[in-house]
Amino acid sequence: MEKKEVLWIYQKMNEIRFFEEEVHRTFGKGLIPGFVHLYAGEEAVATGVMALLDDDDYITSTHRGHGHAIAKGCDIRGMMAEIMGKKDGLGGGKGGSMHVADVEKGMLGANGIVGGGFGLAAGAALSIKTLGRDNVAVCFFGDGASNEGTFHEGLNLASILNLPVIFVCENNQFGEGTPFRYASASETVAERASAYNMPGVRVDGMDVEAVYNATKEAIVRAKAGQGPTLIECDTYRMFGHFEGDEQKYKTDQDPNRDRDPIVELREKAIQKGWMTETEANDIETAAKATIKDAVEFAEASPLPDLSSLYTDIFA
């Protein structure tokens, strides 16, 4: 990783963490309708991948999508307003937390349907291939989604059509409240890649450099016409499946429970000379300010006009 990339990653990681902590607080105050799934703890995955993408690359996301959206460059004010159901939200307040999206930024949406992204990402990669673009599509999905039938259909289709897509599994140990080790017949998600004739790698998802390196290799393969790659990132979610989850299923022995990818990057980056202590402090301060500004913006934004109930159904 280059210094510039590390600084960007550290900034985005902090924005995601402060964003999610703020959403956690705001949800607790009753200001956010519906269901919210927080990304905190998994920041190394979104940022390690997105450091290598630009606006013309596509991603599909999950119900736990705030981190992907921030890292993909979605407007943070618009995201916060969307999550609060406000008029100035990215979707005009009509999508909410589970549907945060910005197609122009290549963010094809958080997704309320577990496993909903496999086909969509393959399709975005089909567009890239058919139209001769030099880009990739990335499908983020959880360990829970890896047991949906669409995992099989999406990976198989992408492989036989040799599509420029990267499947990134965020294995946070639990699909809702059910441990992955119970729900999956295979020990890892990565090992299933062999069934689809594509490389499958399992990396430390708390180590952004590991995610970054695996992604870099997968992008080279995809752009060289060598087809898809499956990357499994071993990670952990700091909060529950949804806000309000008592998390009775968690134990002290959970892998990665005591780790924090942001703290780890800070230490490593300073030690390696990628980032100074001052730079780190400045980034943290700026990220906090960005989120504070987003909250103020979102709170000041009006509710959507009632007439918007009926718009945006057809183009």
Next chain:
Amino acid sequence: MTKREVTFMTAITEAMAQAMRKDETVILIGTDVAGGAEVDHLVKDDGRYDDAFGGVFGLSKGLVTEFGRGRVIDTPIAEHGYFGAAVGAAATGLRPISELMFNDFIGFALDPILNQGAKMRYMFGGKAKIPLTVRTVHGAGAGAAAQHSQTLYGWFGSIPGVKVVVPSNPYDAKGLMLAAIEDDNLVVFSEDKMLYGMKGDVPEEYYTIEIGKANVVREGTDLTIVAIGKMVQVAQQTAETLQKDDISVEVIDLRTVAPWDQETVLNSVKKTGRLIVIDESNPHNNTATDIASVVADKAFDYLDGPIKTVCAPNTPVPFAHNLEQAYIPDVKKVLTVAEELIIDLQKKAVRV
């Protein structure tokens, strides 16, 4: 326009070919839309491809030869996966036609339509468009039994964000298919397999038929019959029979099931005062019941009798030929149902 007689099938094939010539972002994706992918002996001497099927009904025959395997894409039998891909491709610059071989297979392909394609534009505040045509096949009559014969266009039609067209003849099939492909939304194009051999005049030129507009195929003053797809023929035959008793029937070919043309239907009912809707779907929560509900609400004061629906019974589609024929709405059933309205009409005539 040049007039020629071609089949319903040929009209659809021609529409897809013309759309693919006109717009290079149009692709066809589905199971065996060509068939025989990577089979060496299906590669011609000039390097072009031959197809093994061209769709199980042969509707996309020849397209892979003209457009290549990059645009006529055979998929594994994995409807959820490739429908997801079709939606993803539509959101990112392609204009796919994705084939669901039989509408009965929707159980395996529903999420990309129900939760992704139909809702992305709305959820994203208008910042996405999904120009996707879903070609599928419905209808009983071929002895294909309960899992290959259902009529499910009404299911698709009940999803906000989805348009549904059901052509009744070759001319409409071509014009509606081209309109569906041009449309920037998710359009389900549902073909009755029993119409594939139907012949009719179809211009060679590219033309479209407006989606959302019904077609008054026969004008009348005493009774309105609204029909969908194959049932338009039943409506026309019923009208001819009733004409012998001097009963004048207006026949409306709905053409678009969602959003259906309320204006044309309501205006007709206001004129005739009587309505029968023929729909081969199972009898509850279908297009016919929806039309009946809207007409009862918006034209109640104009009605001279109850609104009648003639649908398939509330059973799966049976296999045995006699049972299957008993399942499908036909002229006899429509005439039986019309009797009450006609008696009412005759009473009225006596009063006059």
